[in-house]
Amino acid sequence: MKKNAASPIFVSGCRHCLGDKKVRFRSFSDKAWSYLFVAGEVDFEVIGNPLCDSCYNDLREVLIDSHVEVEATEIPAKIAQRVKSLSES
Ligand SMILES: [Zn+2]
Helix, strand or coil: CCCCCCCCCCEECCCCCCCCCEEECCCCCHHHHHHHHHCCCCCHHHCCCCEEHHHHHHHHHHHHHCHHHHHHCCCCHHHHHHHHHHHHC
């Protein structure tokens, strides 16, 4: 998958809902991704991948509702590694 840091990228297909929708990369923090993964909201493969608008809004609401838990979430090493490698490419 190609990434271009200069502009949001729209590609087709959301890994989270598996819908054929316009998606783009979302700037969730590694802590946010960790919480979503630990809470069972996303599969590991979804982490760092582009999301469609409805999935993004759903997950963002989860993060807002759970911000205390999100802050307390420890970042598993494999997630830190994945987010880091995705953001550096
Ligand atoms: Zn989706």
